[in-house]
Amino acid sequence: MVKQERAARTRQALIRAGAEVFTEEGFTLASLATISRRAGVSRGALHFHFENKKVLADAVVEEAATAVARMTGEAEGAGDALAALVAATHGLMGKLADDTVVRAGFELSGGPVRGTDAALRRQWQSWVEGTLERAERDGLLADGTSSERAAPAIVAATVGFEVLGARDPEWLSGERMARFWELMLPRLAAATR
Template sequence: MVKQERAVRTRRALIEAAAEVFAEEGYVLASLTTISGRAGVSNGALHFHFKNKQALARAVEEEAALAVARIVEGTGAVGGGVLQELVDTSYVLMDRLAQDPVVRAGFELGGEGREGAGSCQQGWRRWVEEAVVRAEREGGLAEGVSSDAAACTIVAATVGFEVLGAQDPAWYAEHRIAGFWELLLPGLRGAEQKEDHTVR
Protein backbone atom coordinates (compact mmCIF):
# COMPACT_ATOMS: atom_id res chain seq x y z
CA MET A 1 0.00 0.00 0.00
CA VAL A 2 2.84 2.41 0.89
CA LYS A 3 4.57 1.65 -2.42
CA GLN A 4 1.31 2.22 -4.32
CA GLU A 5 0.72 5.56 -2.57
CA ARG A 6 4.29 6.61 -3.36
CA ALA A 7 3.75 5.71 -7.02
CA VAL A 8 0.57 7.81 -7.13
CA ARG A 9 2.39 10.77 -5.55
CA THR A 10 5.30 10.42 -7.98
CA ARG A 11 2.97 10.29 -10.98
CA ARG A 12 1.12 13.36 -9.75
CA ALA A 13 4.39 15.23 -9.15
CA LEU A 14 5.51 14.41 -12.68
CA ILE A 15 2.24 15.61 -14.20
CA GLU A 16 2.41 18.88 -12.25
CA ALA A 17 6.08 19.41 -13.11
CA ALA A 18 5.42 18.64 -16.77
CA ALA A 19 2.53 21.09 -16.80
CA GLU A 20 4.74 23.84 -15.41
CA VAL A 21 7.57 23.13 -17.85
CA PHE A 22 5.24 22.80 -20.86
CA ALA A 23 3.58 26.10 -19.89
CA GLU A 24 6.94 27.85 -19.50
CA GLU A 25 8.90 26.39 -22.41
CA GLY A 26 6.35 24.86 -24.76
CA TYR A 27 6.03 21.19 -25.64
CA VAL A 28 8.81 21.12 -28.24
CA LEU A 29 11.50 22.70 -26.05
CA ALA A 30 10.53 20.96 -22.81
CA SER A 31 12.97 18.21 -21.85
CA LEU A 32 12.23 15.13 -19.78
CA THR A 33 15.37 15.82 -17.73
CA THR A 34 14.04 19.25 -16.78
CA ILE A 35 10.65 17.76 -15.92
CA SER A 36 12.06 14.97 -13.76
CA GLY A 37 14.34 17.47 -12.01
CA ARG A 38 11.39 19.78 -11.32
CA ALA A 39 9.43 16.83 -9.92
CA GLY A 40 12.39 15.77 -7.75
CA VAL A 41 12.61 12.27 -9.23
CA SER A 42 15.07 10.42 -11.45
CA ASN A 43 14.74 9.99 -15.21
CA GLY A 44 14.25 6.29 -14.50
CA ALA A 45 11.24 7.04 -12.31
CA LEU A 46 9.80 9.25 -15.03
CA HIS A 47 10.16 6.50 -17.64
CA PHE A 48 8.61 3.97 -15.26
CA HIS A 49 5.41 6.05 -15.35
CA PHE A 50 5.55 7.53 -18.85
CA LYS A 51 7.02 5.97 -21.98
CA ASN A 52 7.97 9.30 -23.56
CA LYS A 53 7.20 13.02 -23.64
CA GLN A 54 4.09 12.49 -25.75
CA ALA A 55 2.64 10.11 -23.13
CA LEU A 56 3.39 12.65 -20.40
CA ALA A 57 1.74 15.46 -22.38
CA ARG A 58 -1.30 13.25 -22.94
CA ALA A 59 -1.52 12.64 -19.17
CA VAL A 60 -1.40 16.40 -18.52
CA GLU A 61 -4.17 16.98 -21.06
CA GLU A 62 -6.29 14.20 -19.57
CA GLU A 63 -5.94 15.66 -16.06
CA ALA A 64 -6.79 19.12 -17.38
CA ALA A 65 -9.78 17.81 -19.34
CA LEU A 66 -11.14 16.15 -16.18
CA ALA A 67 -10.75 19.44 -14.31
CA VAL A 68 -12.61 21.33 -17.05
CA ALA A 69 -15.36 18.68 -17.02
CA ARG A 70 -15.75 19.17 -13.25
CA ILE A 71 -15.92 22.96 -13.75
CA VAL A 72 -18.71 22.81 -16.31
CA GLU A 73 -20.63 20.19 -14.33
CA GLY A 74 -20.39 22.06 -11.05
CA THR A 75 -21.34 25.64 -11.86
CA GLY A 76 -25.01 25.49 -12.81
CA ALA A 77 -26.65 28.85 -12.24
CA VAL A 78 -29.07 29.23 -9.33
CA GLY A 79 -31.67 31.24 -11.24
CA GLY A 80 -30.73 33.41 -14.16
CA GLY A 81 -30.91 30.65 -16.76
CA VAL A 82 -28.32 29.27 -19.12
CA LEU A 83 -26.68 32.58 -20.02
CA GLN A 84 -25.97 33.24 -16.35
CA GLU A 85 -24.52 29.73 -16.13
CA LEU A 86 -22.20 30.59 -19.05
CA VAL A 87 -21.10 33.80 -17.35
CA ASP A 88 -20.47 32.11 -14.00
CA THR A 89 -18.64 29.18 -15.55
CA SER A 90 -16.33 31.45 -17.52
CA TYR A 91 -15.23 33.13 -14.27
CA VAL A 92 -14.53 29.77 -12.65
CA LEU A 93 -12.55 28.61 -15.69
CA MET A 94 -10.44 31.79 -15.81
CA ASP A 95 -9.72 31.55 -12.09
CA ARG A 96 -8.66 27.94 -12.52
CA LEU A 97 -6.44 28.85 -15.47
CA ALA A 98 -4.78 31.51 -13.34
CA GLN A 99 -4.23 29.17 -10.37
CA ASP A 100 -3.69 25.68 -11.81
CA PRO A 101 -0.70 24.97 -14.08
CA VAL A 102 -2.17 21.63 -15.15
CA VAL A 103 -5.35 23.23 -16.53
CA ARG A 104 -3.32 26.02 -18.13
CA ALA A 105 -0.93 23.55 -19.76
CA GLY A 106 -3.85 21.40 -20.91
CA PHE A 107 -5.22 24.30 -22.93
CA GLU A 108 -1.81 25.30 -24.24
CA LEU A 109 -0.93 21.76 -25.30
CA GLY A 110 -4.15 21.70 -27.31
CA GLY A 111 -2.70 24.39 -29.56
CA GLU A 112 0.57 22.57 -30.21
CA GLY A 113 -0.71 20.69 -33.25
CA ARG A 114 0.23 17.27 -31.84
CA GLU A 115 -1.77 14.23 -32.90
CA GLY A 116 -4.67 13.72 -30.51
CA ALA A 117 -4.17 17.11 -28.86
CA GLY A 118 -6.89 19.55 -27.97
CA SER A 119 -9.19 17.72 -25.55
CA CYS A 120 -9.46 20.72 -23.18
CA GLN A 121 -10.32 23.21 -25.87
CA GLN A 122 -12.65 20.74 -27.56
CA GLY A 123 -14.42 19.92 -24.29
CA TRP A 124 -14.90 23.59 -23.47
CA ARG A 125 -16.11 24.34 -27.01
CA ARG A 126 -18.65 21.49 -26.92
CA TRP A 127 -20.00 22.60 -23.56
CA VAL A 128 -20.39 26.23 -24.68
CA GLU A 129 -22.12 25.13 -27.91
CA GLU A 130 -24.54 22.91 -25.98
CA ALA A 131 -25.21 25.65 -23.42
CA VAL A 132 -26.00 28.25 -26.09
CA VAL A 133 -28.36 25.82 -27.84
CA ARG A 134 -30.10 25.27 -24.49
CA ALA A 135 -30.38 29.03 -24.04
CA GLU A 136 -31.91 29.32 -27.50
CA ARG A 137 -34.46 26.56 -26.78
CA GLU A 138 -35.44 28.30 -23.54
CA GLY A 139 -35.94 31.64 -25.27
CA GLY A 140 -32.88 33.14 -23.63
CA LEU A 141 -31.36 34.49 -26.85
CA ALA A 142 -32.51 37.68 -28.53
CA GLU A 143 -34.49 37.31 -31.72
CA GLY A 144 -32.18 36.94 -34.71
CA VAL A 145 -29.18 35.83 -32.65
CA SER A 146 -27.68 32.66 -34.07
CA SER A 147 -26.67 30.08 -31.46
CA ASP A 148 -23.73 29.12 -33.68
CA ALA A 149 -22.47 32.70 -33.90
CA ALA A 150 -22.95 33.22 -30.17
CA ALA A 151 -21.04 30.03 -29.31
CA CYS A 152 -18.22 30.89 -31.72
CA THR A 153 -17.86 34.34 -30.15
CA ILE A 154 -17.82 33.01 -26.58
CA VAL A 155 -15.36 30.21 -27.36
CA ALA A 156 -13.04 32.47 -29.35
CA ALA A 157 -13.01 35.10 -26.61
CA THR A 158 -12.52 32.73 -23.68
CA VAL A 159 -9.79 30.73 -25.43
CA GLY A 160 -8.26 34.08 -26.38
CA PHE A 161 -8.20 35.09 -22.70
CA GLU A 162 -6.40 31.81 -21.98
CA VAL A 163 -3.78 32.41 -24.67
CA LEU A 164 -3.16 36.00 -23.58
CA GLY A 165 -3.23 35.03 -19.89
CA ALA A 166 -0.47 32.50 -20.43
CA GLN A 167 1.79 35.45 -21.32
CA ASP A 168 0.30 38.00 -18.91
CA PRO A 169 -1.84 36.76 -15.99
CA ALA A 170 -3.62 40.13 -15.87
CA TRP A 171 -5.82 38.79 -18.68
CA TYR A 172 -7.39 36.35 -16.21
CA ALA A 173 -8.53 39.22 -13.97
CA GLU A 174 -12.19 39.33 -13.08
CA HIS A 175 -12.70 42.86 -14.43
CA ARG A 176 -11.47 41.77 -17.89
CA ILE A 177 -13.96 38.92 -18.02
CA ALA A 178 -16.69 41.26 -16.75
CA GLY A 179 -15.87 43.74 -19.52
CA PHE A 180 -16.30 41.04 -22.14
CA TRP A 181 -19.70 40.00 -20.80
CA GLU A 182 -20.85 43.60 -20.39
CA LEU A 183 -20.25 44.08 -24.10
CA LEU A 184 -21.69 40.75 -25.25
CA LEU A 185 -24.70 40.08 -23.02
CA PRO A 186 -26.93 42.99 -24.11
CA GLY A 187 -26.85 41.68 -27.69
CA LEU A 188 -27.40 38.05 -26.66
CA ARG A 189 -30.27 38.26 -24.20
CA GLY A 190 -33.91 38.00 -25.05
CA ALA A 191 -36.00 41.08 -24.18
CA GLU A 192 -37.59 39.40 -21.15
CA GLN A 193 -34.15 38.74 -19.65
CA LYS A 194 -32.51 42.14 -20.08
CA GLU A 195 -32.07 42.68 -16.35
CA ASP A 196 -31.67 39.10 -15.18
CA HIS A 197 -27.93 38.56 -15.52
CA THR A 198 -24.98 39.69 -13.46
CA VAL A 199 -21.42 39.96 -14.75
CA ARG A 200 -19.86 40.51 -11.27
Protein backbone atom coordinates in the same frame (compact mmCIF):
# COMPACT_ATOMS: atom_id res chain seq x y z
CA MET B 1 -2.23 0.30 -0.38
CA VAL B 2 0.69 2.51 0.68
CA LYS B 3 2.55 1.70 -2.56
CA GLN B 4 -0.50 2.64 -4.64
CA GLU B 5 -0.88 5.95 -2.79
CA ARG B 6 2.81 6.72 -3.24
CA ALA B 7 2.61 5.82 -6.95
CA ALA B 8 -0.44 8.10 -7.37
CA ARG B 9 1.38 10.97 -5.59
CA THR B 10 4.46 10.45 -7.77
CA ARG B 11 2.35 10.43 -10.93
CA GLN B 12 0.61 13.67 -9.86
CA ALA B 13 3.95 15.29 -8.99
CA LEU B 14 5.25 14.37 -12.45
CA ILE B 15 2.16 15.75 -14.18
CA ARG B 16 2.43 19.02 -12.23
CA ALA B 17 6.20 19.28 -12.86
CA GLY B 18 5.66 18.45 -16.53
CA ALA B 19 3.02 21.16 -16.78
CA GLU B 20 5.34 23.71 -15.18
CA VAL B 21 8.29 22.84 -17.42
CA PHE B 22 6.17 22.64 -20.59
CA THR B 23 4.72 26.09 -19.77
CA GLU B 24 8.11 27.62 -19.03
CA GLU B 25 10.18 26.03 -21.80
CA GLY B 26 7.70 24.74 -24.37
CA PHE B 27 7.19 21.13 -25.34
CA THR B 28 10.21 20.89 -27.65
CA LEU B 29 12.78 22.30 -25.21
CA ALA B 30 11.39 20.64 -22.08
CA SER B 31 13.57 17.75 -20.97
CA LEU B 32 12.56 14.71 -18.97
CA ALA B 33 15.61 15.25 -16.76
CA THR B 34 14.36 18.72 -15.81
CA ILE B 35 10.86 17.40 -15.21
CA SER B 36 12.01 14.53 -12.99
CA ARG B 37 14.26 16.91 -11.04
CA ARG B 38 11.38 19.37 -10.59
CA ALA B 39 9.12 16.54 -9.37
CA GLY B 40 11.81 15.32 -6.99
CA VAL B 41 11.91 11.82 -8.45
CA SER B 42 14.43 9.76 -10.39
CA ARG B 43 14.33 9.44 -14.16
CA GLY B 44 13.55 5.77 -13.61
CA ALA B 45 10.43 6.73 -11.65
CA LEU B 46 9.42 9.09 -14.44
CA HIS B 47 9.84 6.33 -17.05
CA PHE B 48 7.88 3.92 -14.85
CA HIS B 49 4.86 6.22 -15.14
CA PHE B 50 5.43 7.78 -18.58
CA GLU B 51 7.13 6.08 -21.51
CA ASN B 52 8.23 9.36 -23.07
CA LYS B 53 7.64 13.11 -23.15
CA LYS B 54 4.63 12.82 -25.47
CA VAL B 55 2.87 10.42 -23.10
CA LEU B 56 3.53 12.79 -20.20
CA ALA B 57 2.20 15.74 -22.23
CA ASP B 58 -0.91 13.71 -23.08
CA ALA B 59 -1.42 13.05 -19.35
CA VAL B 60 -1.17 16.81 -18.65
CA VAL B 61 -3.84 17.48 -21.31
CA GLU B 62 -6.04 14.71 -19.92
CA GLU B 63 -5.71 16.08 -16.38
CA ALA B 64 -6.58 19.57 -17.67
CA ALA B 65 -9.62 18.19 -19.51
CA THR B 66 -10.83 16.56 -16.30
CA ALA B 67 -10.41 19.85 -14.40
CA VAL B 68 -12.32 21.77 -17.09
CA ALA B 69 -15.13 19.18 -17.10
CA ARG B 70 -15.37 19.42 -13.31
CA MET B 71 -15.43 23.24 -13.49
CA THR B 72 -18.15 23.35 -16.17
CA GLY B 73 -20.18 20.83 -14.20
CA GLU B 74 -19.98 23.07 -11.13
CA ALA B 75 -20.92 26.11 -13.22
CA GLU B 76 -24.12 24.40 -14.29
CA GLY B 77 -25.27 24.73 -10.69
CA ALA B 78 -25.11 28.53 -10.99
CA GLY B 79 -28.66 28.80 -12.32
CA ASP B 80 -30.03 28.83 -15.84
CA ALA B 81 -27.93 28.21 -18.95
CA LEU B 82 -26.78 31.83 -19.35
CA ALA B 83 -25.76 32.03 -15.69
CA ALA B 84 -23.85 28.78 -16.15
CA LEU B 85 -22.12 30.18 -19.22
CA VAL B 86 -21.02 33.33 -17.39
CA ALA B 87 -19.89 31.31 -14.36
CA ALA B 88 -17.95 28.85 -16.53
CA THR B 89 -16.09 31.56 -18.44
CA HIS B 90 -15.08 33.15 -15.14
CA GLY B 91 -14.14 29.69 -13.86
CA LEU B 92 -12.06 28.89 -16.93
CA MET B 93 -10.13 32.16 -16.73
CA GLY B 94 -9.52 31.54 -13.01
CA LYS B 95 -8.24 28.04 -13.76
CA LEU B 96 -5.98 29.35 -16.52
CA ALA B 97 -4.60 31.99 -14.16
CA ASP B 98 -4.10 29.74 -11.13
CA ASP B 99 -3.75 26.14 -12.30
CA THR B 100 -0.52 25.30 -14.12
CA VAL B 101 -1.89 21.98 -15.35
CA VAL B 102 -4.92 23.59 -17.00
CA ARG B 103 -2.80 26.35 -18.53
CA ALA B 104 -0.27 23.82 -19.88
CA GLY B 105 -3.06 21.54 -21.05
CA PHE B 106 -4.47 24.25 -23.28
CA GLU B 107 -1.03 25.18 -24.61
CA LEU B 108 -0.18 21.54 -25.31
CA SER B 109 -3.59 20.64 -26.69
CA GLY B 110 -3.38 22.89 -29.71
CA GLY B 111 0.34 22.87 -30.22
CA PRO B 112 1.47 22.43 -33.80
CA VAL B 113 4.84 21.13 -32.53
CA ARG B 114 3.12 18.09 -31.04
CA GLY B 115 0.76 17.65 -33.99
CA THR B 116 -2.26 17.58 -31.67
CA ASP B 117 -5.81 18.42 -32.63
CA ALA B 118 -6.85 20.99 -30.01
CA ALA B 119 -9.05 18.49 -28.16
CA LEU B 120 -9.23 20.63 -25.02
CA ARG B 121 -10.41 23.67 -26.97
CA ARG B 122 -12.93 21.46 -28.79
CA GLN B 123 -14.16 20.22 -25.40
CA TRP B 124 -14.71 23.85 -24.33
CA GLN B 125 -16.37 24.71 -27.66
CA SER B 126 -18.72 21.75 -27.37
CA TRP B 127 -19.73 22.75 -23.83
CA VAL B 128 -20.37 26.39 -24.85
CA GLU B 129 -22.42 25.28 -27.87
CA GLY B 130 -24.49 22.87 -25.77
CA THR B 131 -25.09 25.45 -23.08
CA LEU B 132 -26.20 28.08 -25.61
CA GLU B 133 -28.50 25.51 -27.28
CA ARG B 134 -30.07 24.91 -23.86
CA ALA B 135 -30.44 28.69 -23.36
CA GLU B 136 -32.16 28.94 -26.75
CA ARG B 137 -34.55 26.05 -25.96
CA ASP B 138 -35.37 27.72 -22.64
CA GLY B 139 -36.18 31.04 -24.36
CA LEU B 140 -33.29 32.89 -22.71
CA LEU B 141 -31.74 34.35 -25.86
CA ALA B 142 -32.60 37.75 -27.32
CA ASP B 143 -34.86 37.98 -30.36
CA GLY B 144 -32.82 37.44 -33.50
CA THR B 145 -30.04 35.68 -31.58
CA SER B 146 -29.48 31.97 -32.00
CA SER B 147 -27.11 29.61 -30.29
CA GLU B 148 -25.61 28.91 -33.69
CA ARG B 149 -24.73 32.60 -34.17
CA ALA B 150 -23.65 33.29 -30.58
CA ALA B 151 -21.44 30.25 -29.94
CA PRO B 152 -18.61 31.15 -32.36
CA ALA B 153 -18.32 34.63 -30.83
CA ILE B 154 -18.21 33.33 -27.25
CA VAL B 155 -15.78 30.52 -28.09
CA ALA B 156 -13.50 32.78 -30.14
CA ALA B 157 -13.43 35.44 -27.44
CA THR B 158 -12.73 33.05 -24.57
CA VAL B 159 -10.06 31.16 -26.50
CA GLY B 160 -8.58 34.53 -27.38
CA PHE B 161 -8.47 35.44 -23.69
CA GLU B 162 -6.78 32.09 -23.01
CA VAL B 163 -4.12 32.61 -25.70
CA LEU B 164 -3.43 36.24 -24.76
CA GLY B 165 -3.49 35.35 -21.04
CA ALA B 166 -0.60 32.92 -21.52
CA ARG B 167 1.70 35.93 -21.83
CA ASP B 168 -0.29 38.67 -20.07
CA PRO B 169 -2.28 37.48 -17.02
CA GLU B 170 -4.47 40.61 -17.11
CA TRP B 171 -6.44 38.93 -19.91
CA LEU B 172 -7.52 36.25 -17.42
CA SER B 173 -8.72 38.65 -14.73
CA GLY B 174 -12.25 38.60 -13.35
CA GLU B 175 -12.53 42.27 -14.22
CA ARG B 176 -11.75 41.59 -17.89
CA MET B 177 -14.38 38.83 -17.97
CA ALA B 178 -16.93 41.06 -16.24
CA ARG B 179 -16.41 43.76 -18.90
CA PHE B 180 -16.76 41.17 -21.64
CA TRP B 181 -20.10 40.03 -20.23
CA GLU B 182 -21.27 43.63 -19.70
CA LEU B 183 -20.86 44.03 -23.44
CA MET B 184 -22.22 40.62 -24.50
CA LEU B 185 -25.15 39.89 -22.17
CA PRO B 186 -27.40 42.75 -23.33
CA ARG B 187 -27.05 41.46 -26.89
CA LEU B 188 -27.36 37.80 -25.91
CA ALA B 189 -30.08 37.68 -23.25
CA ALA B 190 -33.81 38.06 -23.87
CA ALA B 191 -35.19 41.48 -22.91
CA THR B 192 -37.31 39.88 -20.16
CA ARG B 193 -34.09 39.00 -18.33
